[in-house]
Amino acid sequence: MALIFGSPKRQGAPKEDIKNDHRLKLAKDMYMAGKMKLMTTETIPGREIQSAFGLIVCRSYIFDNAFYGLMAQAVDVNADAIIGYRESVSFHPEGDKYYSCYGTAVRMKKLK
Numbered sequence: 120m121a122l123i124f125g126s127p128k129r130q131g132a133p134k135e136d137i138k139n140d141h142r143l144k145l146a147k148d149m150y151m152a153g154k155m156k157l158m159t160t161e162t163i164p165g166r167e168i169q170s171a172f173g174l175i176v177c178r179s180y181i182f183d184n185a186f187y188g189l190m191a192q193a194v195d196v197n198a199d200a201i202i203g204y205r206e207s208v209s210f211h212p213e214g215d216k217y218y219s220c221y222g223t224a225v226r227m228k229k230l231k
Contacts, residue, residue: 143183146190155190156200156227163200163227172196172224178217185218198224 149155156163175196177188186206193201204222211217 140184142191142194143187146187146194147183149194150187150190154199155193157190157204157222158200158202159204161203163202166200166230167228168202169226169228172198172226174221175201175224176219176221178219180215180217182216182218185220189220189222193224196224198226200225200227 146155150157162168172193175189175192177185177192179185179188189201193199201222202225204220206218206220209217209219
């Protein structure tokens, strides 16, 4: 369906702050404390992958929600790192930006 006059306005909750979502705050705290590794490469130097949980994706109109939502998903599956991290942004004709963050959630082997 072609949108000649633009898309319908988004319905639902207004743009919420990261402060209002407990999962996002916990994920942000873990990331800032260095407890969750994030790599754009497919390995973490000096570490071996114990198990991979698969691709995780988070999308939002707010970048922080997409980024920390991705971290929260990794925490939910008990991962301690995300490898192959990528992000993209789509632009809507009305000026909105839509962020996508994705990567592979993995569990690393314990350090000896």
